[in-house]
Amino acid sequence: MAEAIINGVLTANLHLPQDLIVSDINQERLKFINNKFAIATTCDNILVFQQAEVIILAVKPQHLKEALGGFPRDICNKTIISIAAGISTNFIEELVGKVPVIRVMPNNPSLVGAGMAALCKGKYADDQDLQLAKEIFASIGETVILAEYLMDAVTGLSGSGPAFVYQFIEALADGGVQVGLPRNIAYKLAAQTVVGAGLMVLKTGLHPGQLKDMVTSPGGTTIRGINVLEKAGFRGTVMDAVESAYLMSKKLGSE
Known part of the structure; x- marks a missing residue:
């Protein structure tokens, strides 16, 4: 740093x-x-x-x-x-x-x-x-x-958050490889997708949920993927990760 x-x-x-x-x-x-x-x-x-x-x-x-x-x-x-x-x-x-x-x-x-x-x-x-x-x-x-x-x-959110996002990018790319994409192309697609989504939140000022709704057509591909993430407890897991990093930061400060 x-x-x-x-x-x-x-x-x-x-x-x-x-x-x-x-x-x-x-x-x-x-x-x-x-x-x-x-x-x-x-x-x-x-x-x-x-x-x-x-x-x-x-x-x-x-x-x-x-x-x-x-x-x-x-x-x-x-x-x-x-x-x-x-x-x-x-x-x-x-x-x-x-x-x-x-x-x-x-x-x-x-x-x-x-x-x-x-x-x-x-x-x-x-x-x-x-x-x-x-x-x-x-x-x-x-x-x-x-x-x-x-x-x-x-510390729990933006301090540790990049590591969580890197892991998400890796998982997105792995998913792409699983369905046939070359590894280098999968990483580029995944990374730019995350960059672009972040810019959409920052530049449009719209709620992330609204932006998600813009992409999820009725009966379409994206809502099927969202369904899998929800069943797996995606949002709750991310929230727990932020809280765990937050608690560790507090512990460091008390030692």
Whole structure:
């Protein structure tokens, strides 16, 4: 995700390469980032804390506390943006002191500039901090601003949702192969069908049920397929998947 953010920020001309610095324990990863973006790299997080005005924590939840080790608690002129799933702004504030913290839940399609990110602010952050973070994540997709209590729900839906959709695309393609389509054609048909359906929801403003009704002719092929999905509990299963991911996000935040 860090690579996607860097690419978005540079492509949108929000910052120049010389404005950025990346820290990682993986030397090979740092070499790759330096070669691709021509930005400074280091293994020293404290150096980043000293030099950067805005610090983006693009780490797994279990590594966040370690990543913030050595953060100077006697300063407040930094802004921290965290994309660690399930980790509250309050948890980070307890580690770093009275520093503006913005919590963000982006998702995997950010890698191709088609992400969906939800943002919220901690108690020491203001609207200016929130706007700064919004501009960064708008460079790799769409953004929404929500109350923090909804962030675990976001994780369950748009955070984990791409994996559910990828599995659906794979299943659609498998169905196509089952009835005779070549594998490469089946994947293209399935993926573009999902992209197009998503755009129909976003661009027409119609309820998904209305759009479904537009495709399902009486006694036709599509309603037969819908019938099979309904009998298999398709909608309930998807809802349960979102809820399960949501509960896991809450668990991560409580550990």
